[in-house]
Structure formats: C-alpha cells, structure tokens
Amino acid sequence: MTGGRGISRWGGASRFVDLDGPVHYVDFGGKPTGPVMVLVHGLGGSHLNWALLAPLLAADARVLAVDLLGFGLSHPQGRSTTVQANARMLDRFVQEVIGGPMILVGNSMGGMVSILQAVRHPGTVVGLVLIDPALPPAVGARPELAITAAFAGFAVPVLGRWALARERRQxxxxxxVHRLLQLCCVDPSAVPEELVAASAELLEQRSRVRGLDAAFLTAARSLLALGARRSATWATIDAIRVPVLHLHGAQDRLVPAAIAAYAAQRHPEWTVEVIPGVGHVPQLEVPGPTAGRILTWLAGTAYPEGDTHR
Structure with missing residues (x-):
C-alpha cells in the first residue's frame, strides 16, 4: 500500500510504499494519456537528481522518481542495497505502484538497475533511457586515476567506512554537495542554488540514520563486481530487447564517454548521443536539452498501441 507525504517543492507528490519496508518515491504527475516513465538515480543519488528533468518530461508523460534502497529517503532497515537487490525492489515497485509496462530512465548505477529489470522482466519495460550508465569499461577507457583510487577504497570495507566518516568530519x-557536483559536473554552477540547499538538507537528515555508510559501500562494491565481470555483464546487456536511448556526457569523469562509443558499436540498433560540454549528470547540468532529446526519441519510437499507458 502507498502512503502520502505531501507535495515536494519540485511539484511532485512525495510518497512511500511498503516493500518489505518503506520505499520513497515522488510522483510528478504529467500527461494522463502519455507513457509512464520511472526515473532511477545513481550511486549516492536520490529523487532530487531528477528534480529539474522530471517536470519537463511530465509535459508528455506520467513521471515518477524512486529512491533506491539505502539512498534518498528509502532507508535500508535491514534490506540489502546491492544492485541486484535494488533491481528486485524496482520490480516490486513496478508491479505494485505502476501496474503496467513503462519506460525506465536510469542514470549511472540506476542505468544498470534498469537494464536488469528490462532483461529479467521484459513484459514490464517497453523502452530504456540510459543516462551515463555504469556499464562495464570499454577497452582502454578508464576513469581518472583519483576516481579509480576512490572506488578501490570503497572495495575495502574498513577503508571505505573511514573515508566516508572523514568526509563528514571535514x-x-x-x-x-558542492564537492560531489564538482566531481559529476563540468559546470557545477548550472545546478540551481535551491537544489543545492535541498540536497544539503537531505544529507543532514540522512546523517542521523544508522547504517547508511554500510549501505553505500555495499551498493558500490556490487557495482564494481558487475564491472569486473565484464563479459558476463555485457552478455546481460546484449539481452535487452526494447528500444534504447543512450545519452552520455562527453566530459564524464566517472564513466568515460568511450563507453558510449563502444555501446554504439556493439548495439547499432540503439540511439546513442554524446552531449558536448557535459559531465556525469546531464539531467542536472542541461535538463532542457536532455529532456528534448528524450522526448524527441520517444516521439519517434514505435510502441504497440497502449503498451506505455496506464
């Protein structure tokens, strides 16, 4: 069952659904006769990652943004926070909240969670929008050395917990929030101050919840494990049977744009677009052009009649 939690400052209704514990999502409403779109954030993100993009998509679609387990307001409460566990949670969310086929929009880790949903439960997904998805690395394409070192630290539980605790102390x-935006954006100043303040407020709120460092590290290690099993993970990606739009920031420091080029080569049936002058989160840096690309792709993609409508 779902429970209300008022209207978010971004125009959507903030709600919870019980999926073996509370899972938070924001229903941005939108076009009643349009396709249903579910937005899935990345590692360390939340529904706020979609605050700028969702209202733009809602002009042509019904839009919801879910907080993955361990992130945003979906506190773990004893639940696993791996990519695989979040994929299982997403499937329950789709079944119990959406109740029909939809389009998944996934950024970074959320892209991989969305891929698993599309492959394991193909009847629930009619299209995928992957925004800088955390796909296995292409040959010769690696993140910057400092970023590689940071993620290597996350793989060691004691070191990872120490690094996260030190970040909060310092x-x-x-x-x-500013440090994260500097990492993810080419131009952090493009993100409105109101959204920066809301993100800081959410971090402050989350600092009082026990177990979130462990939840983050568990998610990070599971994502690293998928990247390390490159052949097996790409075999899963190859099993996607729905239309795919892959958007990628040309100056992404976390997931190099060379991965987009590799994906386009491996899957010429996908629509792959590299956005110049943008980093890991185009939906925050350039929400207008990002929405425009998604809606143009959506308008030009053929779906069976009624498949994306509630």
Whole structure:
C-alpha cells in the first residue's frame, strides 16, 4: 500500500510504499494519456537528481522518481542495497505502484538497475533511457586515476567506512554537495542554488540514520563486481530487447564517454548521443536539452498501441 507525504517543492507528490519496508518515491504527475516513465538515480543519488528533468518530461508523460534502497529517503532497515537487490525492489515497485509496462530512465548505477529489470522482466519495460550508465569499461577507457583510487577504497570495507566518516568530519553537508557536483559536473554552477540547499538538507537528515555508510559501500562494491565481470555483464546487456536511448556526457569523469562509443558499436540498433560540454549528470547540468532529446526519441519510437499507458 502507498502512503502520502505531501507535495515536494519540485511539484511532485512525495510518497512511500511498503516493500518489505518503506520505499520513497515522488510522483510528478504529467500527461494522463502519455507513457509512464520511472526515473532511477545513481550511486549516492536520490529523487532530487531528477528534480529539474522530471517536470519537463511530465509535459508528455506520467513521471515518477524512486529512491533506491539505502539512498534518498528509502532507508535500508535491514534490506540489502546491492544492485541486484535494488533491481528486485524496482520490480516490486513496478508491479505494485505502476501496474503496467513503462519506460525506465536510469542514470549511472540506476542505468544498470534498469537494464536488469528490462532483461529479467521484459513484459514490464517497453523502452530504456540510459543516462551515463555504469556499464562495464570499454577497452582502454578508464576513469581518472583519483576516481579509480576512490572506488578501490570503497572495495575495502574498513577503508571505505573511514573515508566516508572523514568526509563528514571535514565537510559540512553543503560542502559535500558542492564537492560531489564538482566531481559529476563540468559546470557545477548550472545546478540551481535551491537544489543545492535541498540536497544539503537531505544529507543532514540522512546523517542521523544508522547504517547508511554500510549501505553505500555495499551498493558500490556490487557495482564494481558487475564491472569486473565484464563479459558476463555485457552478455546481460546484449539481452535487452526494447528500444534504447543512450545519452552520455562527453566530459564524464566517472564513466568515460568511450563507453558510449563502444555501446554504439556493439548495439547499432540503439540511439546513442554524446552531449558536448557535459559531465556525469546531464539531467542536472542541461535538463532542457536532455529532456528534448528524450522526448524527441520517444516521439519517434514505435510502441504497440497502449503498451506505455496506464
């Protein structure tokens, strides 16, 4: 069952659904006769990652943004936070909240979660939009050395917990948000101050919840494991049987744009677009052009009549 939690400052209704514990999502409403789109954030993200994009998509679609387990307001409460566990949670969310086929929009880790849903439960997904998805690395394409070192630290539980605790000691929530934006964006100033403040407020709220560091590290290690099993993970990706739009920031420091080129070569049936001058989160840096690309692709993609409508 679902429970209300008022209207978010971004125009959507903030709600919870019980999926072996509370799972938070924001229903942005939208066009009643349009396709249903579910937005899935990346590692360390939340529904706020979609605050700028979702209202633009809602002009032509019904739009919801879910907080993965261990992130946003979906506190783990004893539940696993791996990519695989979040894929299982997403399937329950789709079955119990959406109740029919939809289009998944996934950024970074959320892209991989969305891929698993499309492959394991093909009847629920009629299209995928992958925004800088955390796909296995292409040959010769690696993140910057400092980023590689940071993720290597996450793979060691004691070191990872120490690094996260040190970050909180040394930086205020607002400083943590600015540091993350500097990592993910080419132009962090493109993100509105109101959204920065909301993100800092959410970090402050989450700092009082036990177990979130372990939840983050568990998710990070599971994502690293999928990347390490390159052949097996690409075999899963190859099993996608729905239309795919892959958008990628040309200056992504976390997931190099060379991965988009490799994906286009491996899957010429996909629509792959590299966005110049943008980093890992185009939906935050350039929400207007990102929405335009998605809606143009959506308008030009053929679906069976009624498949994406509630």
């Amino acid at each position: 930086r205020s929530p607002r400083q943590q």
